[in-house]
Amino acid sequence: MDVAVIGGSVAGLQAALTLGRARRQVVVFDDDRARNRAASHVHNFLGAEDLAPGELLAAGRRQAAAYGVEFREVRVEDAVVDDDGLVVGGERVRAVVLATGLWDELPDVPGVADGWGQSVVACPHCHGWEVRDQPLVQLGMRGAPDRSVARALLLSRWSNDVVLCTDGDELTDAQLDRLSVAGVKVRTERVAKVTAPQVTLASGEVLAPGRLFVVVRQHQQSDLAERLGCQVADGAVVADEGGRTTVPGVYAVGTTTAPALLAIGAAGHASTAAVAVHSDLLELDLGGGW
Numbered sequence: 001m002d003v004a005v006i007g008g009s010v011a012g013l014q015a016a017l018t019l020g021r022a023r024r025q026v027v028v029f030d031d032d033r034a035r036n037r038a039a040s041h042v043h044n045f046l047g048a049e050d051l052a053p054g055e056l057l058a059a060g061r062r063q064a065a066a067y068g069v070e071f072r073e074v075r076v077e078d079a080v081v082d083d084d085g086l087v088v089g090g091e092r093v094r095a096v097v098l099a100t101g102l103w104d105e106l107p108d109v110p111g112v113a114d115g116w117g118q119s120v121v122a123c124p125h126c127h128g129w130e131v132r133d134q135p136l137v138q139l140g141m142r143g144a145p146d147r148s149v150a151r152a153l154l155l156s157r158w159s160n161d162v163v164l165c166t167d168g169d170e171l172t173d174a175q176l177d178r179l180s181v182a183g184v185k186v187r188t189e190r191v192a193k194v195t196a197p198q199v200t201l202a203s204g205e206v207l208a209p210g211r212l213f214v215v216v217r218q219h220q221q222s223d224l225a226e227r228l229g230c231q232v233a234d235g236a237v238v239a240d241e242g243g244r245t246t247v248p249g250v251y252a253v254g255t256t257t258a259p260a261l262l263a264i265g266a267a268g269h270a271s272t273a274a275v276a277v278h279s280d281l282l283e284l285d286l287g288g289g290w
């Protein structure tokens with residue numbers, strides 16, 4: 001086997017498709033936890049606006065399989081680098097593509113997780129259009145007021161009725177001025193609970209937005225990069241434009257290395273990286289090294 005791709009969401013499947021079409025033997029390992037799996041649609045992905053995340057991935061699997069890509073529906077718990085290359089999921093391969101993605105830590109407020117992906121979302125670029133001009137609430141992440149303010153300012157371009165709930169964080173005068181210019185109203189009291197998408201403040205007052213936007217903290221879904229010895233900085237696997245990590249033969253693609261990417265960006269990065277994987281393997285085919 002030439003390449004093991006770990007993670008079969010948009011980035012991993014795109015890498016597999018590109019490598020399969022380059023006549024590389026590819027196996028994709030995936031345990032079905034695509035980050036947007038709770039959402040109804042993949043928005044902002046040209047040609048896929050009508051598709052649910054699962055439908056897009058099913059089409060991707062079908063298309064990659066047509067070029068000989070193999071699939072293993074299992075979680076990879078370990079991967080090993082040795083003098084002869086790499087062993088992943090018990091299979092010896094020449095290169096590994098980490099497409100293991102991220103998971104989202106939600107604000108610590110009761111009820112937030114219940115509506116996640118539907119009436120509770122994070123990204124206005126993905127889910128703002130559908131609720132444009134409606135009353136919207138941006139729930140901040142307690143202890144991260146800069147990020148809460150930045151997200152509320154972003155959201156204000158989709159509606160002129162945005163309330164930022166800081167959940168107990170006080171804001172500076174400069175922050176309040178910027179929010180005021182953008183027309184964002186601010187509530188700094190603690191949030192008692194969310195009954196998605198409604199927000200109940202500690203006072204008992206209920207805010208009823210069309211959709212609740214929340215600030216999230218992102219974490220790697222897998223520690224395989226660290227186990228393989230790759231450098232990880234600020235929660236992202238360090239890689240160059242071709243996805244090359246600090247360990248020869250190990251590549252990182254999509255949100256694994258660039259957390260802010262939307263789905264089509266993750267796929268685009270994976271395509272570029274797969275071309276680099278193929279070129280690097282060609283050098284090995286010709287007797288060169290990594």
Ligand SMILES: Cc1cc2nc3c(=O)[nH]c(=O)nc-3n(C[C@H](O)[C@H](O)[C@H](O)COP(=O)(O)OP(=O)(O)OC[C@H]3O[C@@H](n4cnc5c(N)ncnc54)[C@H](O)[C@@H]3O)c2cc1C
Binds near residue numbers: 037042221
């Ligand atoms: C609720 C929500 C809605 C979103 N909506 C949109 C949208 O409308 N439009 C948009 O562009 N973006 C959207 N996004 C962002 C989008 O989900 C990401 O940009 C995209 O999923 C990144 O793809 P990825 O392939 O990099 O990683 P992921 O989608 O995170 O996929 C990682 C894959 O790796 C697998 N995996 C991880 N570790 C292992 C392991 N050890 N062994 C085997 N498999 C493993 C997981 O099961 C998963 O399938 C949304 C995000 C969220 C949270």
